[in-house]
Amino acid sequence: MSIAEHPLSKYLRTELMPHIWCSGCGNGIILNAFIRALDDLQIDLNKIVVVSGIGCIGRIAGYLKLDSFHTTHGRPIAVATGIKLANPQLEVVVISGDGDLFAIGGNHFIHAARRNISIKVICANNFNYGMTGGQSGPTTPPKAVTTTTPYGNIEYPFNLVHLASAAGATYVARWTTFHVGRLIASIKKMLLRRGFSFIEVVSQCPEMYGRYNKMRSALEMMEWFKRASVVADFSDPARAEITSDRIVVGEFVDAEKPTYEELLYANIAQTTIKRT
Amino acid sequence: MGRAEVCILKDLCKGCGLCIHYCPRNVLEWSDEINVMGVHPPKVVNKKECTLCNFCSLICPDLAIFIKEKLDAR
Incomplete structure (x- = not known):
């Protein structure tokens, strides 16, 4: 059996499957x-754009068979703002990681939130920079061991x-990858x-985070999400x-x-009337 | 019961075992064969127990499993 037989294969670039993620x-x-979520809502795929940044999850723009844009590091919200303002009819979704959206792209995030522009942001929070070798980032919990904090992280993370x-x-x-049903409902909403x-989305990174923090497999990280x-x-x-013992x-x-x-x-319409 | 057909795309599986562990009715089990990824994909051992809850296909990170409902089974 091949991926083409999967009922959701029309949303995927099947030639790129299986994906590179661990x-x-x-x-x-x-x-x-x-x-x-796209399938449940039957959204017109010509009306939706997915923008992703750099990082493991950034590859999602390539895997989705719809108009998508893989931008430079930290700038998916800036690009999405441009797309939304150029054509407000489009549904613009940003899917990116915690390092991309909150470390290098932190400014773009807070200002897009302040303006309340209709961009939908899904952030995969895996507590570290997974693609570049598991360095500590802005969401690494205190005392967590990563490749750049071998004696435990001493910084406070962003909530x-x-x-x-x-x-x-x-x-x-906020959901974890264990709460898939609720996550789908939330994405639809x-x-x-x-x-x-x-x-x-609190997401597991078994290779670069779990391994160093007494969770050797994806299953053990999932058990942590389930328990906590x-x-x-x-x-x-x-x-x-x-x-480590509470994820709200x-x-x-x-x-x-x-x-x-x-x-x-509205502002543009108003000023154009005044001038003529 | 026995309305479900569990389809496993064996060569997409990376062997994380989430579907096997989280199936509430223990429908799936590790198989002995080795796929192109070099891991053991799951196999269906308890087909009649499947209640079409779909959780295995929701939690699969590799989109390697899906459930079909057999409408003519009754």
Whole structure:
């Protein structure tokens, strides 16, 4: 049997399968969840654009059989902003990693959230820079061992859902790759709404993170997600820090606010009338 | 029961074992054969127990497994 017989193969560039991600990598589950959400909603594939940055998950733009853009490091939100403003009819989805969106691209993220432009961001948080060799990053938990912190990480990590909600995102959720069903429901909800939306997917990196932190396989990392996660919808994102024995998951923010592209086009219409 | 057909795309499997571990009815088990990736793909051992919950195909990172419902089984 080949991949062509898979019921969702029309969303994939089947000639690139199997993908390069490691055995048990959470990125595959995010790809799986995303195409299932597209299939459930029957979204017109000519109306959706996926932008991804650099990192393991950045390859997702190549694997999806729709208009997609693999941009430079840290800039997927900047490119997505351009696409959305040039053609507001398009649904623009950014799928990228924690190192790409919050280390080098941190500024783009907070300002896109502040403007409330209708970009849908899915962030795969694997706690390290997986593609370049497992260095510590802005989401590495304290005391975690990575290749650049062999005696344990001494930095405090970003709490991504708190950061997004504080910056003004109108939809903020966090799931792990273990909560696939809820993740799909959340992606569907995100695709149907307006405004800046952010989903953090806590994802396993068995090769570069788990191996150094007493979780030798994808299965052991999944068991950690299963054991530690607590579903608490609309709880305070400030208290939703990820620790080794507690991962608060759920929807944190769901609000309505005028979006940037609506205000911009209204502004353009108004000023054009005044001039003539 | 026995309405489901579990299809495994053996050569896409990378052998992480998530489907085998998380199947609530223990439908899947490791097989003895070795695929092109050099790992043992899962095999169906308990077909009648499958309740079409679809969790194996949702959690598979390699899109190597899917369930078909046999409508004429009843």
